[in-house]
Every structure is written in C-alpha cells, then in structure tokens.
Amino acid sequence: MNKHLLPLFLLILIASGFLIFKLFYKPSIISRAIINGQTFKLLIADTPQLRNRGLSYRDSLSRDSGMLFIFEKKDFYSFWMNEMKFPLDFLWINDETIVDLDENIQVYTDGGITTVESSESVNKVLEFNSGIIKEYAIKKGDKITFK
Template sequence: MRALAALLILLIGAMPALAECRADRVELRGDWGQAQFTVELADTPQARGLGLMFRESLPRTAGMLFVYERPQHASFWMKNTLIPLDMIFTDRTGRVTRVHSGAIPGDLTPIDGGEGVFAVLEINAELAKRLGIAPGTVMRHPVFAGGPAAWPC
C-alpha cells in the first residue's frame, strides 16, 4: 500500500512537468492516444527552405516543426531530402487538417497541404499511420498560444 501511495505522489508531482509546453517539444493527441516529439523549429523563410534537406537520419522521436507567420497555402517537396517523411499539416488552432504519409526522398512532386496551414510537423515516414495521427488530431506547442488553441498550453 505504501508503494502504491508513493507512486501516486510521484505521478501527481510529475504532472505539471508533463503538462508544460516547451519550444523543443510537440505533443499530439487524439482518439488513438498521445505522442510527443522533440522538434527543431523552422520558423524563418531560410529555415523553412532548408528544412530536413541533406540529413541522413532522424531519430524516431524527433521531427521538425515548420511555422508560418500566418495561415496560408503550403506545399512541400522532397528535393535534397534523403529520408522518407510524414508531413502533418495543422491550422492556426493546432488541429491537424491533412497528413501526407511516406514522402519519397528526392521526389520533386509537390505535396499539397491545402489552405489555412499554420504549421507542419515532419517526422519519420509511417509513424503517423502507426500512431493513428489523422485529421482531427490536435497538436500542442507554444506557437499556437497566440490564437484560439485547440489544446492550449
């Protein structure tokens, strides 16, 4: 009984740390459960232009979060990108609007995210499908704090 009480206290004490939004972490949740990724931000035109190009690997729990100044039409391609990726497009609230699975390295075919895209999370290919990330999933990160966030910090 003491061990259970100690575990409960430990979990309750850790809850604020788990709930804290951080610039280097994205959290996602939906009917499928929750996931988090350590992210690099691409929030300038130069950083968005370079993205994950020329990288030979990406840790399984890592990604890159592309953030725009305002919602807009967004389209990506895989020129000079060496690893297959999933692209998760969100609106200003952090709600996932579109998921593109398995973008092919080096492919120049545009990957259309649609209108109203505010942020795009790139992660290793097939993870979105395995986890269940789909339109309607919500994302939490400090970049969504400036508007009506679907999952506030």
C-alpha cells in the same frame, strides 16, 4: 598597439560580440509536440532560411523527433523533397488542429523532385519520419499541444 589600449580593445570586441548575439539570437519557445499522448522533440524552422533548408541534406531523423515549420500567416504552402535522403510524413496544422495528412512521401517520383501541398490554409507544418502517422494513429482533427 599601446599595451594599455589592448585590454580596452579586447573588452570592446567581446562586448560587441555579446550584443550582436543578443540582437540576432532568437531562442525557440516551442521545443516539443504532444500528439495522442506521444511526445516528440522538435527542430524549429521559423525563418525563411530554415524553412527553405528544412531536413534537406540530413542522413536521418530520430523516431521521436520532427521538424516544425512555423509561418507568420495562414496560407496554402507547398514543400519539396529536394536533397532529402529519407521519406517523410507531413501533418498540415491550423493553430493546434491537424487539418490534413500526407504519408510516406518519397524523395523522388518519376525522376523528379516530389512536392506536396496543403489542401487547406495552415500556419504550421510538421514533418516526421515516414510511418509515424500510422504508428501513432494520427488523423485529421487530432489536436497537438506545443510546449
């Protein structure tokens, strides 16, 4: 390759990488949730791939963290505990209101994979370590502030 073309080639390669990054990188606007005065850091699952993987394969989740699943439309959603290594609490959320709760959902029941379903149409689901609902007295009708 000509010595004069190499810098141009590298510049084009770097610029292309930057443009691809800018096109496909979507930073999350939501990073925290506040419930009953308690602030939680959030992992965001807002694409089909991220929602499908969820917290699977993770060994743990810090007590002050949760995973927020964001859906484009309100609907009835179900979750499975596939490849989970720890039990979870689920908050079913319609906009910024908790409409249902599922506590201490175990990884397996009767040798099968546990599933949970929303009892109402929701557009967000928040997963926490098991025990968070009880520890912070979270209940139906509580409001969540997302920041």
